[in-house]
Amino acid sequence: MMIQDTLSYSYMAIKTQPIRVMLIILAMSIGIASVTILTALGESARLYIVNEFQSLGTNLIIVLPGRTETTGGQPPLFGATPRDLTLADAEALYRSHHIAAIAPVSVGAAPISTKGLEREVTILGSTSALRRVRHLSLSKGHFLPESDANKALSICVIGQTIKDELFAQQQAVGKWLRINDRRFRVIGVLESEGQSIGVDFDDMVIVPVASAQALFNTQSLFRILVETKSKQGMYKAVDDISEIIKQRHEGEDDVTLVTQDSVVNTFDEILAAVTLTVASIASISLAVAGILVMNVMWVSVAQRTAEIGLLKALGATKGQILCLFLTEAAMLSFAGALTGVLLGKITLMALQISYPDFPFYLPVWAIFSALAVSLVTALIFGVLPAKQAAGMNPVTALNKR
DSSP states (O other): OOHHHHHHHHHHHHHTOHHHHHHHHHHHHHHHHHHHHHHHHHHHHHHHHHHHHHTTOSSEEEEEESOOOOOSSOOOSSOOOOOOOOHHHHHHGGGSTTEEEEEEEEEEEEEEEETTEEEEEEEEEEOTHHHHHHTOOEEEEOOOOSOOTTOOOSEEEEOHHHHHHHTTTSOOTTOEEEETTEEEEEEEEEOOOOEETTEEGGGEEEEEHHHHHHHTTOOOOSEEEEEESOSTTHHHHHHHHHHHHHHHTTTOOOEEEEEHHHHHHHHHHHHHHHHHHHHHHHTHHHHHHHHHHHHHHHHHHHHTHHHHHHHHHTTOOHHHHHHHHHHHHHHHHHHHHHHHHHHHHHHHHHHHHHOTTSOOOOOHHHHHHHHHHHHHHHHHHHHHHHHHHHTOOHHHHHTTO
């Protein structure tokens, strides 16, 4: 029996039972669609978060005050408070030749007002390097100028939300606004950035770091953002930063260094594991579909006993009978898989329309995996009925016994 004969015979057998065929295709398509959609959601979430962290900057190292570590035993009741990071600490990091830019950051909240309009916003103090490190773009004016970080200048750069609410249709650049009891001249307006990992630059005012420290009466920094010259030099820069800070803090290793790669890799691994777990749970529905395939195949074998007997009487071997029934199961499952992938794609398109800001992505490997799993499921659950059909005695089968 040729391959085309096997396919043709299996197709003709499928056509004789349209209701059963529809049930199998429906069950298999639901299972495949579930796996496809959940895999796509997990992969989309992974890519979204990875892209969000990558948008923070390139070759980025974040220096945080205090040491984050896990130790045994009870935490100390009385201990030394971690030393604050200062502008002098930030400037000292330039000793490392692996560092390209350093942006000290001071953060606080304060009311801003102009012409009777007032609201509370986040004030971020930094230097001109912040634009490079965080890849910020301007729609109008200029960013903070290159100047001595210790010099408190009365200038600021505002986000789009601040501009729209306080200056409406007016030109914001060159206008004055009051932060707490100090006046600042607007020298630039940021392009709309939206939220990125909880940071909304649209609703933020950026001032020189020394000005922010004066506003909040503090000499400490919230953190230091460091951009390295290359990805290869990032971990060498980490060692340099640790050593420099240790020397300045009397031998204490009291800072935490977070590299962009470590954060991205951690989230990448976590979300990849979550995606596989969710897809595995959804694959249970494929097992249910496989059981349906097996039950329908059992019924088909019982109803086609005489047909099987005739085939064997004409010389069909056990292998050919087995191949016929497995081909039939595979064709049904493949049709269900294609339908399931199509349903999954339609569902993802609908979700994309409903949530345009979130990129839904169905990886190619997920489609081929779904098709492969459906075929394997059909073969596994169809082999017992097929073996029963192949093992029938032709005389008994012709007598429908």
